[in-house]
Amino acid sequence: MAESGSGAMGKGAGVVGGLGCLIVAALIAVVLGVPLLVAVLAGGIAGQLSLDESEGCADAVSANDGGKTINVPKAFQEPIKKAAKVSGLPEQTVAAQIKAESNFDTQAGSKAGAQGPAQFTPETWALYGQGGDIHDIEDSMAAYGRYMKALRGEVKSLAGDDANKLVRLTLAAYNAGPVAVQKAKGIPPFQETQDYVSKITGSAQMSFSGECKAVEGGKSWNGDLGKGEWTIPLPGGQFTSGYGGRNVPGLPSWAQNHMGVDLSAGGGAPIIAPMDITVTGTLPNDHCVMGKMDSKPGFQVAFCHMKSLDVKKGEKIKRGKQIGVESGFMGGNPSGAAAHLHFEMYRPNCGAGKNGGMNFPYDGCNIDPEPILKEKGAWVK
Amino acid sequence: MGEMRRFVPLALVLLCATGCSDASEPEPVTTSATTSASTTRDLADGSCPTTRNVDRSDASATARAYASIGHCWDSTLDENTMTGVLRAKDLMSVSWYDQQKKGSAARNTLQAQFGKAAKHEGYSVPEAAPTAGDVDRDVAADKAVRGITTSWHWKTRDGSTDIPGGRDQQIIYLEKHGGQWLVVGTQTTTTEELDKA
Numbered sequence: 001m002a003e004s005g006s007g008a009m010g011k012g013a014g015v016v017g018g019l020g021c022l023i024v025a026a027l028i029a030v031v032l033g034v035p036l037l038v039a040v041l042a043g044g045i046a047g048q049l050s051l052d053e054s055e056g057c058a059d060a061v062s063a064n065d066g067g068k069t070i071n072v073p074k075a076f077q078e079p080i081k082k083a084a085k086v087s088g089l090p091e092q093t094v095a096a097q098i099k100a101e102s103n104f105d106t107q108a109g110s111k112a113g114a115q116g117p118a119q120f121t122p123e124t125w126a127l128y129g130q131g132g133d134i135h136d137i138e139d140s141m142a143a144y145g146r147y148m149k150a151l152r153g154e155v156k157s158l159a160g161d162d163a164n165k166l167v168r169l170t171l172a173a174y175n176a177g178p179v180a181v182q183k184a185k186g187i188p189p190f191q192e193t194q195d196y197v198s199k200i201t202g203s204a205q206m207s208f209s210g211e212c213k214a215v216e217g218g219k220s221w222n223g224d225l226g227k228g229e230w231t232i233p234l235p236g237g238q239f240t241s242g243y244g245g246r247n248v249p250g251l252p253s254w255a256q257n258h259m260g261v262d263l264s265a266g267g268g269a270p271i272i273a274p275m276d277i278t279v280t281g282t283l284p285n286d287h288c289v290m291g292k293m294d295s296k297p298g299f300q301v302a303f304c305h306m307k308s309l310d311v312k313k314g315e316k317i318k319r320g321k322q323i324g325v326e327s328g329f330m331g332g333n334p335s336g337a338a339a340h341l342h343f344e345m346y347r348p349n350c351g352a353g354k355n356g357g358m359n360f361p362y363d364g365c366n367i368d369p370e371p372i373l374k375e376k377g378a379w380v381k
Numbered sequence: 382m383g384e385m386r387r388f389v390p391l392a393l394v395l396l397c398a399t400g401c402s403d404a405s406e407p408e409p410v411t412t413s414a415t416t417s418a419s420t421t422r423d424l425a426d427g428s429c430p431t432t433r434n435v436d437r438s439d440a441s442a443t444a445r446a447y448a449s450i451g452h453c454w455d456s457t458l459d460e461n462t463m464t465g466v467l468r469a470k471d472l473m474s475v476s477w478y479d480q481q482k483k484g485s486a487a488r489n490t491l492q493a494q495f496g497k498a499a500k501h502e503g504y505s506v507p508e509a510a511p512t513a514g515d516v517d518r519d520v521a522a523d524k525a526v527r528g529i530t531t532s533w534h535w536k537t538r539d540g541s542t543d544i545p546g547g548r549d550q551q552i553i554y555l556e557k558h559g560g561q562w563l564v565v566g567t568q569t570t571t572t573e574e575l576d577k578a
Contacts, residue, residue: 103493110489110496111460119492176487190484191451191567192463195549199490199572240514241528241550242570250480251566254524255554258570262514305515330515337515 068210069095073104076117079141086145088152089167092215094144096203097171100196106135118144147174154178158185167217171197189250205371212374220368221347226296230274230378231320233303234341237263237380243368259366260302260344261373263380267339269326271303273317274378280358282309286336287329290358291317299372300359302344305329305337345369422457425504426538429453432471437561441517444527444553445509447472447564452507452531452549456498461489474556474563491547494535494574498544501537505546508532512550523557534575545575 069091072080076098084091101119102108114121116134120143125134128147132139151173152166158181159166172180172187175196180188187197201218209215220243244257251257277291280300288304289311306324317323330336350365351357359365373379430449436442451466459465463485470478489495498504509531511517516528529551535544554566 099493100490101492103497105493105496108493108496110492111457111499114492119488174488175490176484180484188484189480190463190487191466191481191569192461192484192487192490195462195569195572196488196490198569202571239571240530241512241516241552244552244568244570248566248568250477251568252554252556254520255526255566257568258516258528258552262512262516264513337517338513340514342515 067213069208070210071095071208075137076104076141079138083141083145083148086142087148087170089148089170090204090215090217092204092208093167093171093200093217094148095208096200097174098141098144099203099207100200106137106140116140118147120144120147151178155181158182163216164219164222168197168201171200171217184249186249189248194248205374212377212379214371214375218371220371223297223348225372225376226275226293228275230373230376231272232378232380233272233274233343233373234263234265234269234326234380235272236269237265237326237341239380240264240340242370243366259362260304260342261369262340262342264338264340265326267326267328268307269341270322271306271324271326271341273319273321273323274301274373274376275319277301277317279311279313279315279317281313281356282311283361284309285332287324287327288342288361289323290360291323298348300346300348300365302342302346302359302361304342304344304361305340307334343369345372422455424458425453425455425506428504428506428536429455429465429468430507432469435472437472440519440525440555440557440562441511441527443472443555443562443564444529445511447553447567448509448529448531448551449507452509452533453505454495455504456495456535457502457504459495461485461487461495462491463487469564472564474558474565477563477565490572491574494544494546498535498537501535501539501541501544503535503537503544505533506536516552525555525557525562527553527555529553547572547574549573 072095080091080094080098084094087094098104098117102117104117106117108117108119109115110119112121117137118140120129120134120140124147125143128143129139130143132143134140148170152170155169155173155178156166159169168187169181172193176188176190176193187194201215204215205212205218240262241258242261243259248257276294278294279289279291281290282288283290286304287306287309288302289306289309290300290302293299293301303323305328307327307329308324310324311317326339326341328335328337328339344361345367346359346365347367351359351363430446430453432446432450435446447469450469454462454465463481466481467485509529512528512530514528516526518526520526530548531551532548533546535546537543549572550570552568552570553564555562556565
């Protein structure tokens with residue numbers, strides 16, 4: 001949030017003996033203090049209003065704000081637009097970065113000597129600040145745009161024509177330095193850097209993108225997601241763990257990552273078809289129901305650890321209808337895991353028709369369901 | 382502006398001539414005078430968990446301890462979240478530690494949150510717990526995966542109200558060597574900050 005005028009709060013005049021003096025002093029305090037108090041409160045409230053354009057990204061649906069940048073403080077809106085254009089990054093990503101770096105505080109500082117809303121150190125400011133004021137919103141955002149453009153240029157060759165990857169590598173270069181990105185030929189295997197990229201791309205979608213539209217850098221699939229909204233697959237559930245991805249640098253070769261998202265309502269909750277699907281098969285060992293979206297783009301999906309398998313191959317299930325019941329059935333054991341829904345998604349037309357055209361967990365076709373469920377309005381609260 | 386455009390590439394060339402990696406690396410994590418003055422302070426007033434007394438024969442206990450130690454930060458002493466992670470050195474394989482050490486100068490993922498806490502000389506108070514779901518796996522007798530969800534808030538030293546922190550979920554990979562479990566890799570699947578602007 002841009003700096004408020006809180007330092008200007010008025011104080012009553014000193015009281016030096018005598019009731020008359022007290023009354024005069026009190027009157028002076030009221031005359032001076034009330035307008036100042038109102039100004040401070042108004043400034044604070046106005047600031048808050050300019051920040052909270054939307055309670056959350058999903059609330060922008062009715063305003064048809066899909067993809068619009070939301071929740072940016074007024075004073076930062078135009079400078080962030082310009083910085084995004086210069087840097088080649090999405091506005092929402094720029095907003096997410098500035099929030100993470102300084103919470104839009106022009107006076108933010110750090111132990112490392114970083115200052116201002118974009119948290120430049122004096123050394124980097126000397127290169128990109130062009131003599132401006134490190135605390136000034138326009139100056140700092142303009143410098144930020146130049147700096148991010150330079151970083152983007154240094155990692156561009158690693159991304160090829162993958163725009164999503166380029167955003168992620170640019171963020172990694174900002175966090176760990178472009179040399180580290182070039183050495184790793186990707187996001188370096190530093191926990192801090194991987195967390196940073198994940199946090200910024202996630203925040204860009206969930207905090208700054210109207211209708212929770214996925215933003216370049218945080219997309220798990222680049223194609224058209226199809227018409228209409230989806231239904232939450234586990235109503236009342238909570239997110240417990242996310243998609244782990246594959247071939248993550250620095251991890252041991254035996255590390256097979258968690259290839260879906262886990263949602264939990266504690267057990268016994270209905271598991272719902274998020275969209276119209278046709279059942280392609282079941283996996284009895286883990287009580288998974290496998291399905292394929294009836295409409296484009298034809299994602300395949302998996303719902304695992306159900307209490308029982310109550311649907312059959314070829315069965316059509318409408319969006320919003322129950323597929324099964326949440327439980328912990330895993331490895332042939334009804335209590336093999338704590339009760340939850342493990343949900344997977346697969347790239348359309350992937351798998352070369354093996355297994356009768358049915359995708360399988362860990363078949364190389366998995367994609368992260370989270371940004372897609374969020375964009376389709378099917379994410380848990 | 383034209384002069385600046387010429388100046389910037391020249392500056393970069395000069396810097397590159399003396400060590401390009403330094404010019405292109407992230408904001409340096411340097412020790413300032415302020416840090417020197419505060420190094421006599423006890424890390425988080427002595428509240429951070431340590432590697433002592435961790436049951437290394439148990440993969441779950443080792444993973445949980447790693448997450449707890451890695452999420453304990455003192456905003457007046459620590460430059461970034463990695464500083465906490467590196468304090469879990471005894472629970473980490475040599476290669477995983479060395480790899481993370483190389484990234485110790487990375488920018489702070491929680492920069493704004495640390496800054497807010499620092500205004501009140503705050504330190505984090507972590508709570509690590511097993512993640513519900515199917516993340517946990519015993520891959521082999523000497524290989525295991527554990528899901529740990531860690532929440533934290535910031536305790537202030539200046540008497541002001543504690544500051545909200547956040548929550549994240551990590552997948553932690555462990556191997557057993559010489560009867561003791563070691564962390565050989567981690568991946569964070571989600572990070573959520575609870576502080577609002």
